[in-house]
Amino acid sequence: MTDYKSPIIVIGHKNPDTDSICSAIAYANLKSKISEEHYEARRAGHLNEETQYVLEKSGVKHPRYIKDVRTQVKDIEIRETPGVSRNISLKDAWTLMKNDNVVTLPITIGRNIEGLITIGDIAKSYMEEYDSRILSAAHTKYKNIVATLEGTLIVGNEETYFTEGKVLIAATTPDMMENYIEPNDLVILGDRYESQFCAIEMKAGCIIVCEGSTVSITIKKLAEQKKCMIITTPHDTFSVARLINQSMPINYFMKRDNLTTFHTEDFTDEIQQVMAKKRYRDFPILDANGNYVGMISRRNLLGSNRKKLILVDHNEKNQSVDGIEEAEILEIIDHHRLGTIETIAPVFFRNQPLGCTATIIYQMYKENDVEIDKTTAMLLCSAIISDTLMYRSPTCTAVDKQAADDLAKIAEIDVETYASEIFKAGSNLSSKTEKEIFFQDFKQFSFNDIILGVGQINSMNSNELLEIKERLIPYINTMIENNNLNMVFFMLTDIMTESSEVIYAGNHAKELIESAFSVKCVGMSAQLKGVVSRKKQLIPTIMESLQQ
Missing domain, CATH: 3.10.580.10 (CBS-domain)
Incomplete structure (x- = not known):
């Protein structure tokens, strides 16, 4: 048996950001080093420019894309x-x-499937009544006949085929045989010299001599002259007649169409x-x-095996890869609020109030005394820089900053210079469509029966954000009906001013923003000073307002 056993998949959310991807890669690497199982980082969505830049800078291949984790044939x-x-x-x-x-x-034929034959097809071939020409109609190879009858080829070439004539038993006198033997027939007979001679003279294509009888030199020479094959077999005439149809090739009975x-x-x-x-x-x-x-x-x-997954940087079902309900979740490593993932069995769950999942992964390397190489250090450091907006986000803790500083030393990078490169790569949005911008970092959140969609982009260029805002306002309304959402919010975060402008769509979205943040909305948007974190500032405040 071949077991197409898939590796254990380490994967982030559907719209992966730098933390989601880098944490998956680093954690798969760690798990492979500390256990005998094979782990592979995968992605559930398209990589944004920032993450692509980080992977290119680190010299790491993009994780393979997986759209659905339902059980497959493999x-x-x-x-x-x-x-x-x-x-x-x-x-x-x-x-x-x-x-x-x-x-x-x-x-x-080679590695290509040509047809199938079942035990039922073979049984049918034994039970069906076929005429005496079935063996030649099937183009039966003489080699098959010899093997089936456990015989010996005395005269002829076993690589040739029986393609003309009928099969018959010579049970009568030679005078009678002359009336029914035709050219190319295959004749089953005994040790009688006269019968053998007659069959050959009547231009039989082959004679089968039963019960191991000896064939005379004269008969052999005559057969060679007349181009008649001779096969001897230890079986009696009845057994040969019963067995010979089993020599037919399976291609005559196999299923080959559809x-x-x-x-x-x-x-x-x-x-x-x-x-x-x-x-x-x-x-x-x-x-x-x-x-x-x-x-x-x-x-x-x-006996099919569910795919085994480790989730990083999320624990919400609607953010997870498709088919998650059919997979076996082994671990969840995250830094967000507790979400809606349900598991069949207990899992290892590590959730810490830190600014980045990569910080948790860094801690786990340390706890398992596994050396962090330069490439892994760059990946983890990049994730922390990105998720904490280079320590500007309120989600950033002293633990995050210390981890990033330690990793920067290993990776031999200057944090400020490298952060500027990352954000510049990620904020190159002018060439993107509205849909590409919107889903670059988009997540869904559930609260009771309300489903919210929240997207975010970060930029160091305020003019670029203003241009993107004008493009997204007409687009955001289409998100409601196309994605079965109650409300949609999109944060345009200015890294330099440490503030965001949020645009919105959906029933009561305006009222919710105004009451939650005590601001006045103008033209489908609101200015939120000091708000840069979706996880720690926007979502908790909205949820609290909904609860009230």
Whole structure:
């Protein structure tokens, strides 16, 4: 059996920021060093320019994108049933099925699936009444006939095929045989010299001599002259007549059209519906390139493995990768408020009131006495700089600042200079569409039956923020109906002035902002001085106002 066991996935939220990505990469690296399991950082969304800049600067590849973490075929044990040639005999196919305890054999050419044959197809071939020309109609190879009858080829070439004529038993006198033997026929007979001679003279294509009888030199020479093959077998005439149809190649009986195949990337809940409508027990699995991998059955679905995840920088279901409810969550590492993630079993949960998830990851490296290399240090330091707006955010703590300073020394970077580069890369928004800007850092939050969408961008250029505001105000209204949200807020945060302008849409959004922050809204926006943190300032204040 082949187990396409996926690594344990370390992943952030759907609209990943620098903290989400860098923390996932660093934590996957840590977990791989302190355990025997394999961990892989993945991303649930598009990387913004700031994060792309950080990864490029650090020399780290982008984590692979994963849209949905539902169970896939590759998460199941796939049975490595070897593919067989279309030319093997029914008997050989039966033997393989019995030895491997399978009911379906895949017929392949190289790594390409050509067809399938089931134990039912073989049984049907034994039970159906076929005419005496079925063996030649199936283009049966003489090698198959020899092997099936446990015989020996005396005259002829076993690599040739029986393609014309019928199969018959010479049970009468030579005079009678002359009336029904035709050219190219395959004749089953005994040790009688006269019958053998007659069959060859009548231009039979092959004679099968039963019960291990000796064939005379004269008959051999005559057969060679007349181009008639001779096979001897230890079986009696009745057994040969019963066995010979088992020498037919499986390609004559195999199913080759409209095959139901699945791919390793297919989701099990979707293929289960297809399986239920088919009468077959086993189905071929192909890889991404269409190459045959193995077989699965309905029973395999019962033992499918959920994907194993570690969530970083979030614990809200609506921020998580699609299919999260079908995955097995092992750990959650976060610095936000407690959200709506539910787990089947107890998990390791670490949530600290810090400015950045990367600070927690830094602590865990220290706690496990694992050395932080220069690349990892740059990733973690970048995340802290980004999430705390270079220590300006009220979420930033002394622990965050100390961690960033320590990491900067390892990474050999100047924090202020590097921070300026990061924010400059992230604030290059003029070439982006309204949708790209809006979802660059967008999260959903639930409060009772109310679903809020909150986006944020940070910039060091106030003129750029003003231009973006004018573009987003017409766009923000479309977010309500297209995303089933009650209210939407978007923070345009000026890093230099340490303030934000928030634009909004939705019923009561204006009243909520005015009452929550004691400000006056003008033209679908409000100025919030000193408010730069979505997590610690905007969301808690809005939630408190909603509660009241």
